[in-house]
Amino acid sequence: PDKKIRPFAYLLMQRLQEGHICLDVNQTSFKTPVGDALRSDLDNADKSLFSENDQPAPFVLSNNLLYLQRYYRYETQIIKSLRDRIESAKANKTLYADKLNAQQAFIKEFLSANNPIDSLTTDEKIDWQLIGVLRALMNHFSIITGGPGTGKTTTLAKLLHLLYTIDASSKVAIAAPTGKASMRMMESLLQRAQTEKFPESVINKIQALKPHTLHRLLGYIPNSIYFKHHADNPLPYDWIVIDEASMIDIPMFAKLLNACKESTRIVLLGDKD
Numbered sequence: 001p002d003k004k005i006r007p008f009a010y011l012l013m014q015r016l017q018e019g020h021i022c023l024d025v026n027q028t029s030f031k032t033p034v035g036d037a038l039r040s041d042l043d044n045a046d047k048s049l050f051s052e053n054d055q056p057a058p059f060v061l062s063n064n065l066l067y068l069q070r071y072y073r074y075e076t077q078i079i080k081s082l083r084d085r086i087e088s089a090k091a092n093k094t095l096y097a098d099k100l101n102a103q104q105a106f107i108k109e110f111l112s113a114n115n116p117i118d119s120l121t122t123d124e125k126i127d128w129q130l131i132g133v134l135r136a137l138m139n140h141f142s143i144i145t146g147g148p149g150t151g152k153t154t155t156l157a158k159l160l161h162l163l164y165t166i167d168a169s170s171k172v173a174i175a176a177p178t179g180k181a182s183m184r185m186m187e188s189l190l191q192r193a194q195t196e197k198f199p200e201s202v203i204n205k206i207q208a209l210k211p212h213t214l215h216r217l218l219g220y221i222p223n224s225i226y227f228k229h230h231a232d233n234p235l236p237y238d239w240i241v242i243d244e245a246s247m248i249d250i251p252m253f254a255k256l257l258n259a260c261k262e263s264t265r266i267v268l269l270g271d272k273d
Contacts, residue, residue: 004045012066021075021250022065074254081257085140088262096138099166106165129155133162136267143268152269156241157192163239164205172239175212177247182211185243214252218259229259237264245270
């Protein structure tokens with residue numbers, strides 16, 4: 001490319017290797033005489049290198065952030081998809097609330113935690129796992145996060161318990177970036193369901209779930225960057241639950257969202273960091 005953009009292209013590639021998707025060209029390291037000269041070069045670089053209005057070009061410079069065009073496109077797709085899901089959930093809030101209200105007795109009996117520590121305040125006795133379950137049922141996109149031992153799997157098990165109680169016909173997919181992670185999640189889910197003495201019907205439903213890698217879920221096509229499932233051939237699930245979400249890269253996440261119907265509920269689980 002134009003030699004004026006080469007230093008920024010090099011730094012952008014470094015950022016990509018570190019797990020970032022763009023380079024802030026106003027970052028502190030550029031606020032030096034040399035950095036000022038580089039910024040001036042960037043401002044005067046060949047404009048054909050920069051994409052505008054989806055025109056094909058290697059780079060996008062947006063709000064002082066330099067992207068490879070395809071990563072900018074992935075980020076834009078992700079933002080639009082999540083916004084659409086949030087709006088779709090808002091439109092169905094009353095319907096979801098009615099279904100949950102109909103299960104109040106069940107929720108109080110089977111899902112509410114009994115905390116025997118009398119010294120806790122009312123706020124400290126809040127059952128955050130239950131709140132996580134209810135929020136996931138009210139929204140089309142949810143994140144369940146926390147460090148080891150904080151109860152992410154228990155929250156998911158309770159979510160499935162309530163979900164299958166409300167609608168036993170719900171189609172659920174369980175997935176993770178790796179086969180080992182997806183198998184581990186399934187084993188933990190089943191163990192939790194048995195420990196919590198879920199009804200046989202719910203345990204059978206959980207036992208029937210098949211863990212997937214994300215590639216297998218989307219339908220990997222050998223020697224191709226494309227998948228079997230996409231916007232024109234969406235995944236046939238009502239719910240998609242993904243563990244180890246921090247391991248998902250931007251291209252995969254964009255393709256996953258693209259392959260999900262707007263009505264599909266997506267739940268991500270991952271470490272607090």
